[in-house]
Amino acid sequence: MYKRLVRPALFSFDEEQSHALSEYALRVPWVWRSLGLQSKIGDPRLVAQVAGVSFPSPIGLAAGYDKNCRVLKSLVDLGFGFVCGGTVTLAERSGNPPRRMVRMPEALALLNSLGFPGQGLERIEPRIARLGRYRSRTFVSISGSIEDEIAACFRHLAPLVAGIELNISSPNTVGLRLFHDPARLRTLVESLRKVDNLRTPLLVKLPPWSNDAEGRRSSLALAETAVSAGADGLVIANTIPMEDSRLKVGNGGLSGLPLLENTVRMTAEVAALVGKDASVVSCGGVSTAEDVWRMLASGASAVQLYTAMVYEGPALPSRLNRGLLELMDYVGARTLSDISGPPPYRN
Numbered sequence: 123m124y125k126r127l128v129r130p131a132l133f134s135f136d137e138e139q140s141h142a143l144s145e146y147a148l149r150v151p152w153v154w155r156s157l158g159l160q161s162k163i164g165d166p167r168l169v170a171q172v173a174g175v176s177f178p179s180p181i182g183l184a185a186g187y188d189k190n191c192r193v194l195k196s197l198v199d200l201g202f203g204f205v206c207g208g209t210v211t212l213a214e215r216s217g218n219p220p221r222r223m224v225r226m227p228e229a230l231a232l233l234n235s236l237g238f239p240g241q242g243l244e245r246i247e248p249r250i251a252r253l254g255r256y257r258s259r260t261f262v263s264i265s266g267s268i269e270d271e272i273a274a275c276f277r278h279l280a281p282l283v284a285g286i287e288l289n290i291s292s293p294n295t296v297g298l299r300l301f302h303d304p305a306r307l308r309t310l311v312e313s314l315r316k317v318d319n320l321r322t323p324l325l326v327k328l329p330p331w332s333n334d335a336e337g338r339r340s341s342l343a344l345a346e347t348a349v350s351a352g353a354d355g356l357v358i359a360n361t362i363p364m365e366d367s368r369l370k371v372g373n374g375g376l377s378g379l380p381l382l383e384n385t386v387r388m389t390a391e392v393a394a395l396v397g398k399d400a401s402v403v404s405c406g407g408v409s410t411a412e413d414v415w416r417m418l419a420s421g422a423s424a425v426q427l428y429t430a431m432v433y434e435g436p437a438l439p440s441r442l443n444r445g446l447l448e449l450m451d452y453v454g455a456r457t458l459s460d461i462s463g464p465p466p467y468r469n
């Protein structure tokens with residue numbers, strides 16, 4: 123029904139209009155709650171542990187879908203184990219000029235150069251404060267180009283959510299590259315730890331890296347720095363920087379299916395490095411239960427997705443929960459930690 127009727131209609135709008143429409147639809151929470159998309163939430167086999175927090179499914183929504191944290195409750199009710207709101211910045215920002223989003227349906231990919239358009243901490247915080255029972259399923263992503271801005275977002279939001287995701291990796295925002303310097307990242311993470319009496323679970327979202335010795339060495343050094351400075355987990359990874367003249371600013375971040383194999387490789391590399399010291403959340407190109415399986419088998423505790431939901435629709439998380447359970451049944455896996463090797467073949 124969604125694929126035949128709603129999706130073609132949405133695709134006759136431009137990318138940002140379609141997103142605004144889907145967000146508008148999600149503002150009616152009882153509709154999404156009543157669709158039964160959470161039927162597998164509560165199955166003990168799907169319980170995932172991320173940075174010391176327990177979620178009822180390893181399938182999460184990536185940052186950027188609900189930048190202003192307006193519809194997080196409805197998003198949880200689609201069947202996600204957890205969602206990540208934001209990225210929230212201290213001040214309101216208009217982001218980059220349009221055109222700043224391009225659909226690439228033939229590749230099941232998106233290009234964006236949004237650059238953190240958002241209403242800013244002051245307007246978003248009251249919405250997060252009203253999460254109620256959804257709080258335990260919500261992370262919020264924060265960012266900024268100077269340490270004090272990030273610390274202010276952290277101080278206000280950490281007490282209101284299950285955890286914080288520190289975004290140092292959007293390719294569309296001038297200033298974030300500062301924190302790709304390990305010394306600067308260490309100071310930032312350590313300073314957040316100092317302001318945090320609650321010891322809020324903290325994930326750091328890294329930029330992706332290429333499959334060459336230099337890319338691997340510097341990115342793994344950044345991963346190691348984040349963890350030794352006090353992060354409880356890593357999100358691997360953000361979009362891949364790419365030039366494209368269709369975007370007004372000339373470059374943006376690629377997301378979706380083309381990222382998948384790189385995400386599997388990076389997950390394995392980073393999981394081998396951090397071992398049990400930190401959780402790894404794989405993000406980039408996940409769209410099927412088999413993809414989820416591969417990430418978990420490579421050492422991830424959970425996954426996040428964004429682009430696949432644009433193409434597959436709001437029933438995707440629920441389908442992935444069902445599909446993952448089918449795969450687990452096939453090999454007799456009783457918990458997510460029993461998952462290893464390639465996914466079994468499903469008819």
Ligand SMILES: Cc1cc2nc3c(=O)[nH]c(=O)nc-3n(C[C@H](O)[C@H](O)[C@H](O)COP(=O)(O)O)c2cc1C
Nearest residue numbers: 184185186209234289360377378406407427428429
């Ligand atoms: C339109 C769009 C906006 C995004 N905004 C953010 C953001 O604000 N913060 C962030 O950390 N990642 C952001 N991302 C990156 C996603 O969280 C994710 O890392 C990336 O899209 C790869 O996952 P996917 O292939 O499942 O989409 C955005 C991605 C897209 C497509």
